[in-house]
Amino acid sequence: MRHFKTDKPTGQKGNAIGQSFIHESAIKQVIGKAVYVDDKAEEVNSLHAYPVVSTIAHGNIVSIDTTPAFAVQGVVDIFSTKDIPGTNDIGPVFSGDILLTDELIEYHGQPILLVVATSYKAARIAARKVVIEYQTLAPMLDIKQAIKEQHWVRPPHALNRGDAKQAIDNAPHKISGDLDIGGQEHFYLEGQVSIATPTEEGGMFIQCSSQHPSEVQHLVAKVLKQPFNYVTVEMRRMGGGFGGKETQAAPWTCLAALAAFHTGKTVKIRLARSDDFKSTGKRHPFYNTYQVGFDQQGLIEGVDININGYCGYSPDLSDAIVDRALFHADNAYYYPNAHINGNRCKTNTVSHTAFRGFGGPQGMIMAEQLVDDIAYYLKKDPLEIRKLNLYKPGRDLTPYKQKVEQFILKDMIAQMEEEGDYWARKEAIAAFNKTSPIIKKGLSLTPVKFGISFTVQHLNQAGALLVIYSDGSVHVNHGGTEMGQGLNTKIAQIVAQAFSIDMAHILVNATRTDKVPNTSPTAASSGTDLNGMAALNAANTIKQRLFEFAAQHFDVSLEQMQLSDNQLVHEKGQISFAELINLAYLNRISLSTTGYYATPEIYYDREKAEGHPFFYYAYGLALSEVEIDILTGENTVTRTDILHDVGSSINPALDIGQIEGAFIQGMGWLTTEDLSWNEQGALASNAPATYKIPAIGDTPAVFNVKLYNSQNPATTVFKSKAVGEPPFMLGISVWSAIRNALASITDYQYAPSLNPPATPEAVLEAVQAAQQWNKTTMQTTTKETSHA
């Protein structure tokens, strides 16, 4: 069962922090009254837009015939690049992301036109009726060819520490390997959707499902060639984001706004699931290679890692994503000498984008493959190799020269070895595998060390607007967005704690660009760290005003004053928070303010490839046990134990919810979620019928999740740590455990390579590789014996 109580008295003595409050929308969600963008009542005369997309991956448009589309009843207009008043380039950081194309096609599913009609169905049908002739070009789909031709969306960047080549050459042992890592579709349950409504001031009001309302605001303004104050974006909640609505919500919103701009009517755009699959970016597939030198004990002396991201046709966020892969190619292990290079390969697919972990997982898995491979090579236990190579005092410098300052993994592993009964289970599994001809079990414990902060420095800032009405009720807006993670609930807890008032007095709702401006995306796990701190700063500003007012009004000292359990307590008595607020109002004290926060200490010098890009690291580990069927490759996770560090938890229930969900999502990435593109560059796994995210039966029967008891040494909001992304990489334990099961085929002498996702087919291929290894080794042994 779950490790938190739901029956704690809530709001007790104003201590909201650390309590498992339910998600602020939970009741609305279960009764079907939580409103998502597509649920909003449609205005009479509102219109629907649908994109016309390319049916080739690479080529040029020769001709377009829209006549058959106009023949569909209900079609109002069809827009093209010619109708865009402002910019057609909506690249979030670098240019290159195109809203509509009129000539060059660079991926299958690229928007070309926008059909506007009186109904969703009419717009969708008409969009398919447009006849487009193309001159096709060979698409670049093979990453090895892209690497060879240096076909980049952005230049390579490398981390260098010591002389990796020499260290590897001089090491007693060296091995190498590679890994083809599959991408991942976000599969937010709510697809991309936006509504654009022209306002009476001649502006544009946007309701959309976006993790980055400010960017949507800016891009809509740029596309329409208007100042930013022309556009207001409101975002109440998303039906899931996971990074897939960081930049990917913007194009559809811009298109809806373009249609609203020209028609003067409200326009809604909503992608059907299969089109959402085809035309939005995904987690980058990667192709990585490594070479490592190590000593007899398995201590790493040098690594040379090459990381190659399939970026798709444009930069989007790929620069930062590949950077984060570089920053996590060490995971929790000290590399005395390292060369870690990252290539941003241009391919003719949709532009791959942010997805929980943001490149971190695809870097981190290399570190885990490398330590596993060392262990099997030396015939040692993989956990021993992991422990041996952990960062520790004196061996604490990352390849990008940030010093690791917190070393809790050693203790966390010790706790898990005991609670998860690692050694006894390992033995039992080895015994089982000896006598089981078809089913093999595997076990693996993998750690996570994940850097927290945006690697783009300026994004590490946040704002909040805090309003107290004269009855003492509080309304908070902040720059973050609610996508299910419980950010609004945590913000309310932070403000409740700051004023020591009940949660019932606090309302946190829609994110709006006219309330809190110039916000950063809710991404990089930073939602609470940044916006929580901004809200806390706002609360503290008002608290200070209230204290100063009370000190003067009641003629009491500031030092003795405190807010406690819905009261202001001072040396002469106490007054309820609501009365205090009303009194302050009557005495003309300002009861609203903004709050602001910028993360201190962080920087990165790209020239030198060094710095302090992360404010702190979050840690976790997972111990997973799997079974594989060596006849079919079918596999399953039978037990997972997780110990995760969220610092001092603001809301244990929400944090555990993030950890469980992230683990399962990570497991899905590495097992069942199999993205594939066909030879023409079209996405073959383009619907939930062919792309399988974990279902309820995939949740391990034994699934223990515990929070590690610690505080964040960095000065974060109430000593908490970010939780959104780090536990995603706990899923790597499943992949590593499957390799452990595979290794049993060779009596743990050799673990075949296993390209994720570990579908039955991929596992069966690895089984055959292991069986082949046995044959070859046996032949060699026989030969050697006969020669002797």
Next chain:
Amino acid sequence: MIQFLINNEMVQLTQFAPNLSILDWLRTNMGKVGSKEGCASGDCGACTVVIGDLVDGQWQYKSINACLMLVGNLHGKHLITVEALTTKANPSLEELHPVQRAMVECHGSQCGFCTPGFIMSLFALYMNYASYPGKEAVIQALGGNLCRCTGYQPILAAAEKCFTYTHESTQNISNKDHRFSQQVKALTLSLEKDLALNSIPAIEHGEQYFYLPQNLTQLCELKAAHPDAKFVAGATDLSVEFSQHLAYSEQLISVRYCPELMQFTQDETGIHIGAALPYSEFIESFCEIYPEAHELFERIGSLQIRNAGSLGGSIANASPIGDPAPLLIALDASIELQSTRGTRTIPLAEFFVDYRKTQLANDEVIVAIHVPPRLSNQQLSCHKISKRIEDDISAVCLVLSYQLTDYTMHAVKCAMGGMASTPALAHHIAEALNGKLFSLENLQAAAQKMEEDFQPLSDVRATSAYRLQVSKNLFDRIWYQSAGNMILSTSSADLNASVPAIKTRINHASL
């Protein structure tokens, strides 16, 4: 006109597009936006609603995908949507329906978009069980609901917790004394009376129509008069044509209201399954005779799909990857076809002509599937390989049936799905096994004939090489799975001792 109950209201519809799904109708026409569209292809469950079938004056409730089932087939049903479970606009925790309350208390919703669908699947479970039915039943009930946020652990907890509340809220729809239930009772009586009057319920509107014939004679006459009309039962395939391929059919005839197509009977001539009978209404009875087929049936789609889909639909669509066909072919099933011209019965194996092509004439309807009586010593082995256990389509489906006497195999039938343009018999493999001793060597030798029977394609589900390899390997599994039983059935104590219990299948993760 068609007539049905939605929550605690009676609805009569005289006009709608024949291809209108319940979900589109709810969201677009009724303003009931609690049910969500996640995929519009029956794969995510976000649109799950509960449908009541009136059986002997009692409502029997089940979950279905509102994105698939068509409004026309609501005639005479009770549709319950998430909006009905709690009637208060702003309920407190205690005023929620137990399944809603449990989901809140267990933190079972995060982004909340899949939540109404989970609530309705849980509600169907709650209505059909007096107490917690165990994790296996929960996984069956929720296997067709995808959640991307929680990892399901809190939802599993909620499924258990919802049965634990002692004081049910008075707002609760399932509370027998509640006003809602009273209203439904009164409406049911009125509905029953009206249904008796309506001869062939229909919607006709220009070129569009949706007919609901009430018996097989009417059905055949309608089809003869409208040979281009499409039949619709659960619409689990048809609606995907609409929502994904935008291939809308404007002329539909429902097969769901003909009692002849909705029966399951069993006699000395075998098992007879009505072509329109939903899977969930015959699986248990069928598996009393063939328990070996249980897993295969349980893994056809999700519970929502099994509550809607039928054998007739699956067979008529002639999908190369439909799982029932290999089973039925291996069991030597035949299908009964009828038209105004008469009746004919043909072996199922001969029914499939080519990729999605069958022998069905355009005035014919599949009435029933007949499976001959189980043979003495008949062994059956069913295997489905897919990327995911729940709600996935086979890369390969293999069904082997044979009679075993004195360790020798006779009457061998091996049928496979996913290996050719239609589900098909593996003649060479069967030939290689017929009359042979049941041994690992003989099974492996027969498996080597795989390429003579099949040259499978590579597609998104698997490569050709994997399909061939795994199919061959499944013969090893068949031996290992059967060997233990066989040895136990002999009197030799030595043999017993020499074979330890062998684990031949991976655990189902959650169980």
